Amino acid sequence: MTLNELQIASANAILFLAFGCFLVVAARNGISLLQLLLAAWVFATRTKPGRSSIELWRRYGDLALPVSVIAPAFNEELSIVESVKSLLSLEYPHHEVIVVNDGSKDDTLGALIRGFDMEPHERMQIAALQKTQIRGTYRSRRYPNLFVVDKENGRKADAANAGIGFARTPLVCVIDADSIIETDGLLRAAEPFMHDDGRLVAVGGTIRIANGCEIEGGALRRIGVDTKLVPRFQIVEYLRAFLSSRVANAHTDTLLLISGAFGMFRRDVLIEIGGYRHDTVGEDLELVVRIHRYMREQKREYAIKFVPDIVCWTEAPANLAGLKGQRSRWQQGALETLQRHRRMIFNPRYGRIGMIAMPQLILEDVIGPPAEVIGYLVIPAAIALGILDPMMALAFLGVTVLFGTGLSLGSLALEEVQLRRTPTARDLYRIGEAALLENFGFRQMNLIYRLRGIRSFLRSDTKWEAVPRIGFNQPS
């Protein structure tokens, strides 16, 4: 009798869990589908940028807001000179390149000094946002728009902050030193400022994966698709993330993330909010969330936009080991940001950021991964207990795979019709193939990495509490 009752109760619990997981998965898929449809609509009605706008920039160069490109560099001795050369030759009326040598262990600074004929040059820092010491600043005798900051080692956020503090232009573009910027990437990202009447504070752009491409002298010579599967899976992920999610989010004013590999910001706003935070691994997400929070608390009108054009190419982890670190970091960063800004969640004071964007982030990063894991565990259990028809479970699995692949292929179709940056039909096929294969193994691995991220979040959380007690507080 009691045993029977227990059995029924546990069966009910398992069914309940399975149903809950199903709801979460369905909600995520539903949102992704909506985003894809919205993105398709945005792409169908958008006007492609043409030569005429570039002519305009050339003729009235002073209307283009000057930009400082901030490139934090750590141990880049071998490639830094080439990278900086290609940054200097980007197409833009007025841009300055600020390289921040983040206490490299190799001779990055020496390479810069020799390569560009740099000399020490005092320049006032407008805002000291960094937590580490600046060791020196240099200017080039040959390139008036190159400036180098040499500082003690910190995190990327710290290096970017140091650079932002030295920038004197209305716009700053923060990149990774190894990002390969499209020749017209700055123009594309600055274009929304041309139509702007003063509200725009930040612009993001599409980022693609450079693995498999031919790179020469810091510039992209030939686009390719890597033969290995891990980079190809990531191509699919990036297509989904940039061409459907971010386009849709930006269209509905709920964009929360501008990738650290390339982001254009108003300098004064960054300074007002104190730049990037040093104590999170997800500084790029945290920054944009904080901009939203700040502007809404100040009751200022503002806008954050996204250009679907490709602005930059970045080297993705080529194997699972590299991916593991990256994905757990992303997961941990998302949780840290959510925790820090938890009062925005479902808070009508923060408008659609509080009511839509943050809950979406929770669904994606807090509830999503565990729900998926529980699903993987509970469904076999339910089949074993005989409360779930195995055929039904298989059917459910099939639908999930179908949905995931469909969303990826939809994004791929958007890229094919609108951007056209996949070299050949063969490459297109290989991306399509990866879109199907990623459902078997890659997604699950990714899930494990994200769980690791959740674990480090829970651990580091307690570590932070401990920090003040030991008195290990940074020099400020």
Added chain:
Amino acid sequence: MSALLVFIVSAAAALVMVMLFGILLLRRWYQERCRQGDRANLAAITRSYMRRVAGQIDEDASAKWSDDLRLAAVSHIHLLLRGGERHRLMQMAELDGLLRATLAKSHSWRTARRIDAIRLLQQFGSEACIARLREIFSRDRSMAARLEAAFALAAVHALPPPRETIRLLGIFERKVNRLDRALFRASAPDYPEQMALLLDDPISNEHRALIIDALGWSGDANALPLLEAASRSEYPEIRSAALQAAAQLALPSVEPWVMERLQDPVDFVRLQAANCCASLGLNDAIPALHLLLEDESLWVRLRAEHALEVLQYQWLNLDAKGLLA
């Protein structure tokens, strides 16, 4: 039972997906295959047009090339030609009916296609094109298309007088953006007097500054008294615009009133004045700029420092101008 249904539905969906993806791949594959042929055709079209432009015999003139391919070729070739040759090329294109194809495209229901057509119409530049551009400019339902047409008209010096432009784009009913400034600058050389007349209207300071800024690009010395008056306006935005315009006009007689602005009570006007002294190469301003090195505003100090550098090393002027804005 229901599982079977799900299977059937998902199998059908999978089939549809595979088919759609297949179509996408085939389309790409077909286009790739065509590209080889297209290359040969583009080369032949180029040869044919070059012969005709040079007045030589052309045996290919009647060949059957698609309008799209011809248009692609012409819009590229025309960038490589100048003067009489370019003019003759566009005549040939019109004779071949390419203009008609473009005009048809300019009526497409898709804004993106209409904008493509506007860009081509600007290249053709004949009367019929300008008429169509004016029509788009005044009547198109999309603001983006109207703006694009406005810039196309400005590029061929066929923009209507400023008052019409302002009315059609509703510029005085909203805040000014950078594109408006570009458009005004582009139309200033054609209508300097009409621009000046606008200043008599009761308009907001923001719009007044827009006009003053544009006058700098008119290349018309008659604008100088207006600029000088504007430089003493009680509104700093207008004073600043006058300085920007003076820097653009680059006529020596502005020197006294530009230097006067180095002592302006408002920081961004002082900054603009320092800017202007640097672009005009006013060596007489050096002592006053030295005083600005002690200015209370950081931006003015930086700008003054930079202006001094520019004046001392004129060669820096080309590369570093405007970097600090």
Added chain:
Amino acid sequence: MAKILIADDDVILTEMLRFRLEGARHEVITAADGLEALDKAKEGRPDLIILDSMMPVIAGPEVLARLRANPQSAATPVVMLTARNGEGDIVAALRGGANEYLTKPFIPQELMVRIEKLLLSSL
């Protein structure tokens, strides 16, 4: 009269240059990518090479380096067409042994003048 190799993947530009060069009584051979350019240079023994810096298969600077490494083509005058006006590209072109460079977009007449000058001086 000279034999000139045009190596550029832009058909229209290539064809336009061919038209002008043939009009000036030169013989023209063309290549659409870097590898083809090297082959044509070896077989055709041109008197002058116009080389685009951004080409498929093998990029311009690399083609130039291989041309210079081969004694047969080491002294052939080369005009490099660079896509950007980035100083890096131009320096690389000249350091790699290009005799002249032109930044795109350029006017073909300008190229013609430079070609005639180069041909005269290499006689």
